[in-house]
Amino acid sequence: MSRFSVTRRQALLGAGAVAAFGAGGARAQGRGRVVVGTWGGDYARLLTKNIEDPILKPQGWDVVQDQASDAPRRAKMVAERRLPRGTVDIQGFSAANMHEMGEAGVAEEIDYSRLRNAATIIPAMRYKFGVGHIYxxxxxxxxxxxxxxxxxxxxxxxxxxxxxxxxxxxxxxxxxxxxxxxxxxxxxxxxxxxxxxxxxxxxxxxxxxxxxxxxxxxxxxxxxxxxxxxxxxxxxxxxxxxxxxxxxxxxxxxYVSGFSIAKNAPNKAGAYAYMDAMLEKSAQEAFAVDMGFNPTVTNAAVAPDLAARIGFxxxxxxxxxxxxxxxxxxxxxxxxxxxxxxxxx
CATH class of the missing domain: 3.40.190.10 (Periplasmic binding protein-like II)
Structure with a gap:
């Protein structure tokens, strides 16, 4: 998988420019449309509140959620496997479903060199076909x-x-x-x-x-x-x-909830940018407060009283x-x- 360089190449997606990638990881420089498959309800709302609105949108990303339970979203990924470009860039799944989609040949093997926050990921949350978001x-x-x-x-x-x-x-x-x-x-x-x-x-x-x-x-x-x-x-x-x-x-x-990138994602740059944003310290800390799940990165700071309630x-x-x-x-x-x-x- 090649890496994009701001000084060498800038691909266009739709009306906006997609994020450019340098050797240091994902650095969104332009605009792009990122389609995110996710469950609805509180989780979808908190993705918007803690990741999309404060981190991705100010960088110029146009985030669209495709909300459904995981079964139809998995079925759609499999149904679209022969298409050169699917309809969703990044999917929210359990770790079990991430494995299943990888084995089905429809999920991208994660290139951790494209994640600026890769070094902070707890080792157990680094999967072949996805990255843990919360657990x-x-x-x-x-x-x-x-x-x-x-x-x-x-x-x-x-x-x-x-x-x-x-x-x-x-x-x-x-x-x-x-x-x-x-x-x-x-x-x-x-x-x-x-x-x-x-x-x-x-x-x-x-x-x-x-x-x-x-x-x-x-x-x-x-x-x-x-x-x-x-x-x-x-x-x-x-x-x-x-x-x-x-x-x-x-x-x-x-229980690990995370994200996988579709092998035929129309905007893989945007998918990696979304994954990087979910690993940001601020987003991880906010999910601990709002949802009671444990962070999957080592640099997140959780208040001792909250850690005692949500952790082990x-x-x-x-x-x-x-x-x-x-x-x-x-x-x-x-x-x-x-x-x-x-x-x-």
Whole structure:
């Protein structure tokens, strides 16, 4: 992949000039249109608030969001693979989806020399086909008014809790991984956890379609415990929902949200500029405050009281478990089929 030089070359995109790249990394000098695929809701709003408006737009970039859930956006990338130019430059995905799109041959292998902020990226957040933007871990949530603090996933889905257990439909992968860890399995072998989930279901565990529906059930005390990203738990605490969090003793599966660049992106210069902007110290710190997720760069400063709420102790960090992304990509269809045909039946 060649690098652009301001003094040698300046490509045009549409009505504006795209960013020029020098040996030091991305330095936007002109204007260009950058199309960003992302989920909607708070995340899209905060991308605008913390990255696009304060960093990219003053540099002259015209940012357009293509909002949808990840499944149709992934399908569109695959459908457009034979086009010389796709319709989206950079896509927001989980680390599992970044791996999947790389294996599908539609995501660009990241050229870290094109990122001015590459040196500050936490090593675990440097992926072959994407870069981590924010991360958290799957923890147990519980209402201390209704149940005693569980030690981990096994206690959280114990059938004795009956219909006070809540699961989230759209998080089937992580629910199955958590149950596997509770049953002595691994992130690369979810089979041991299936019977634990079925036992909880037979005891009356409730299933909610979305994160928001689960939060409403916690708020109304319809349920007393379940599992969720610690970051989301902090958001709910801020909203007055009566939840506390526990880093499970069986291990804390990591959730990483990041960005991949389409292999046929019409504006790769803009895509790298967007990726660099998301890694800026100011943007990373703002996301920690606004969304409760941990920064993926080493130079972000998070206030000690906030760090204690959104982060993990030294002992808890030792229990952080990254996922087996190759396993998930290979087994996802089978996992979804079991979830829909067996667990939800």
């Amino acid at each position: 958290s871990g799957k923890v147990v949530l519980y209402n201390p008014k209704l149940v005693s603090a569980p030690t981990g996933f096994r206690e959280a889905i114990d059938p004795r809790h009956g219909n006070k257990i809540g699961f989230i439909d759209i998080q089937y992968q992580f629910v199955m991984i958590a149950a596997a860890l509770a049953a002595g399995g691994t992130v690369g072998n979810i089979e041991p956890g299936k019977e634990l989930l079925m036992a909880a279901k037979r005891a009356g565990a409730r299933l909610y379609p979305t994160n928001e529906a689960f939060a409403a059930a916690m708020q109304s005390e319809e349920i007393a415990l379940g599992m969720m990203w610690k970051a989301r738990g902090v958001q709910w605490q801020n909203a007055g929902i009566p939840v506390q969090t526990v880093a499970p003793i069986e291990g804390v599966p990591m 102790t030294e002992q808890e960090r030792a229990r952080l478990v990254d996922l087996d992304y190759a396993y998930l990509a290979r087994e996802n269809n089978a996992m979804k089929d079991w979830w829909d045909r067996v667990f939800k039946a």
